[in-house]
Amino acid sequence: MLLNLINLDKLRRGIIYAFLLFVVLIFQNVIFSRVSILGVRAMFVPVAVVAVGVFQGSVWGGVFGLFAGLLCGIGYHGSLILFTALFPVLGFFSGLLTEFFMNKHFMAYFFLCVMALAITAFCQMFRLLVFIGADPMALCRVGGLQVLWSLPFTVPLYFLCRFLASRDLG
Numbered sequence: 001m002l003l004n005l006i007n008l009d010k011l012r013r014g015i016i017y018a019f020l021l022f023v024v025l026i027f028q029n030v031i032f033s034r035v036s037i038l039g040v041r042a043m044f045v046p047v048a049v050v051a052v053g054v055f056q057g058s059v060w061g062g063v064f065g066l067f068a069g070l071l072c073g074i075g076y077h078g079s080l081i082l083f084t085a086l087f088p089v090l091g092f093f094s095g096l097l098t099e100f101f102m103n104k105h106f107m108a109y110f111f112l113c114v115m116a117l118a119i120t121a122f123c124q125m126f127r128l129l130v131f132i133g134a135d136p137m138a139l140c141r142v143g144g145l146q147v148l149w150s151l152p153f154t155v156p157l158y159f160l161c162r163f164l165a166s167r168d169l170g
Contacts, residue, residue: 016164017052017060021068024048024157029075040145044153045072046116049087051157053094054109055165061091079124086123090116106158113154117147 024045032042045068053061069087073080094112102108121143128134 013056013060017056017064018067020048020052020160020164021064021071024068025071025075028072037149038145040142040149042149042153043117043120043146044150044157045083046087046090046120047113047150047154047157048161049091050094050109050112050116051154051161053091053096054098054104054112055161056095057099058092058095061095062088063091065089065091078127082123086120090119104162109158110154114147114151117150118143121146 028043028045032044035041049061049065049068052064056064065087066084068091069083069085070080072087073083076083094116097112098104098108102112125134125139125143129136129139
């Protein structure tokens with residue numbers, strides 16, 4: 001009787017996306033945290049949030065972004081509130097844009113990923129720029145390099161999330 005109250009399709013999809021989040025966080029925090037280009041490390045959790053938003057819609061993107069922000073913020077000192085607030089917004093609006101205004105093709109997704117990575121980099125720089133008075137050019141260089149270094153991860157996450165969205169989990 002209790003199983004009749006549970007939507008098993010959504011439960012399966014939630015478990016699959018929880019596993020996806022776990023894998024993305026392992027790759028980012030364990031493997032790619034050791035690889036830096038010009039002193040910058042990749043941050044591709046926002047790309048995963050956008051991918052889920054694009055292929056599953058605004059609600060799934062927002063919920064995935066909330067959990068991604070919580071778990072990603074734990075790994076970055078002083079960023080828990082930032083990521084917990086920012087990633088659900090990115091997931092929700094990427095889903096909203098693709099539900100009503102944009103298609104789900106790669107170029108639209110890529111544009112959303114670039115915007116999400118740039119917004120994330122700007123939000124990370126904001127406190128240093130305003131409150132500490134760091135050099136704006138140095139911050140822009142680091143933020144731009146972070147965006148560029150994170151862009152290659154858009155391709156596998158696009159195809160993986162597109163594949164997961166096309167699967168019938170029932």
